[in-house]
Amino acid sequence: xxxxxxxxxxxxxxxxxTLVGSVSEIRPLSTEEVMTQASxxxxxxxxxxxxxxxxxxxxxxxxxxxxxxxxxLFGAPGQQRFWFVWDQLFAGSLGAVVLVDTRRMEDxxxxxxxxxxxxxPFVVAxxxxxDGPSLEAVREALALAPDVPLIDCDARKRSSGKHVLxxxxxxxxxxxxxxxx
Amino acid sequence: MSRRSVDREDPDRLYTxxxxxxxxxxxxxxxxxxxxxxxxxxxxMQSEHAKILQLARRPMAVVEISAELRLPVSVVKILLRDxxxxxxxxxxxxxxxxxxxRPDPETLKQVLLALHDL
Ligand SMILES: Nc1nc2c(ncn2[C@@H]2O[C@H](COP(=O)(O)OP(=O)(O)O)[C@@H](O)[C@H]2O)c(=O)[nH]1
Ligand SMILES: [Mg+2]
Numbered sequence: 001x002x003x004x005x006x007x008x009x010x011x012x013x014x015x016x017x018t019l020v021g022s023v024s025e026i027r028p029l030s031t032e033e034v035m036t037q038a039s040x041x042x043x044x045x046x047x048x049x050x051x052x053x054x055x056x057x058x059x060x061x062x063x064x065x066x067x068x069x070x071x072x073l074f075g076a077p078g079q080q081r082f083w084f085v086w087d088q089l090f091a092g093s094l095g096a097v098v099l100v101d102t103r104r105m106e107d108x109x110x111x112x113x114x115x116x117x118x119x120x121p122f123v124v125a126x127x128x129x130x131d132g133p134s135l136e137a138v139r140e141a142l143a144l145a146p147d148v149p150l151i152d153c154d155a156r157k158r159s160s161g162k163h164v165l166x167x168x169x170x171x172x173x174x175x176x177x178x179x180x181x
Numbered sequence: 182m183s184r185r186s187v188d189r190e191d192p193d194r195l196y197t198x199x200x201x202x203x204x205x206x207x208x209x210x211x212x213x214x215x216x217x218x219x220x221x222x223x224x225x226m227q228s229e230h231a232k233i234l235q236l237a238r239r240p241m242a243v244v245e246i247s248a249e250l251r252l253p254v255s256v257v258k259i260l261l262r263d264x265x266x267x268x269x270x271x272x273x274x275x276x277x278x279x280x281x282x283r284p285d286p287e288t289l290k291q292v293l294l295a296l297h298d299l
Contacts, residue, residue: 002273003211029249031247033253034255065296066295072212074244088255090212094284094289176284
């Protein structure tokens with residue numbers, strides 16, 4: 001049995017938990033990671049208590065793909081402190097989905113920067129709460145490279161969530177083909 | 182879903198759970214490493230260790246154990262380290278992708294097929 005992971009990032013209320021839940025075979029579970037500042041003297045209780053920690057909550061679902069593979073789908077906030085724990089939690093992910101609400105596009109700028117920095121392949125999915133701007137206008141506002149897939153989605157619909165994941169894996173396949181030619 | 186954050190949790194509790202240690206060897210467990218229990222809990226065992234062995238009767242990912250125990254992932258990794266060092270669990274690391282590398286095309290093909298069938 002082998003485990004794979006895909007990360008869904010986006011601002012608060014953008015529909016991450018909804019998307020994870022619509023494709024997951026389990027109700028999304030939530031947990032958290034803490035980053036404790038690198039420490040000396042871990043045997044000394046008083047110092048442990050005094051240390052500063054960063055806590056990041058995230059949720060996840062699970063999709064059993066076949067007899068030998070299970071995919072974990074993580075929903076995680078895109079704000080700055082989250083990226084502290086990226087290496088602990090999400091290094092080795094297949095790729096990422098950036099979920100965008102067109103009423104708050106600036107919420108996703110930081111995530112897109114960080115994914116590019118981590119060289120993590122991603123697709124952008126616009127969760128349509130209202131009609132909002134066209135995909136072309138969204139691409140421009142987010143300064144997305146032409147080869148980054150950009151699609152509409154409705155996180156509440158399983159078929160739509162599935163389409164988002166398929167779009168990501170097709171993108172990964174193309175990237176792989178491109179790098180071996 | 183509202184859950185207590187460890188920010189508000191008594192730091193002494195987390196300190197006690199891990200015996201004061203704050204870091205596990207980060208390379209020993211991935212967040213989706215699958216944990217397999219190799220023995221039953223024994224009386225007198227630290228309760229978190231016993232719970233992990235109960236949960237891991239079937240292979241269970243580190244993050245799932247973390248959610249079930251309501252403990253941060255890094256704390257769970259420390260507890261798992263104890264169990265690994267005493268041969269009470271075995272670990273199946275994710276193999277499809279390396280930290281630096283990219284997934285192999287065969288894996289991508291199989292993932293795509295499975296997603297279409299979902
Ligand atoms: N109209 C509409 N509402 C949605 C959609 N996705 C999520 N919502 C709603 O938006 C709210 C926030 O979603 P949630 O998944 O909790 O966001 P999160 O903070 O990113 O995890 C919930 O009330 C959802 O029911 C969508 O595609 N369309
Ligand atoms: Mg959420």
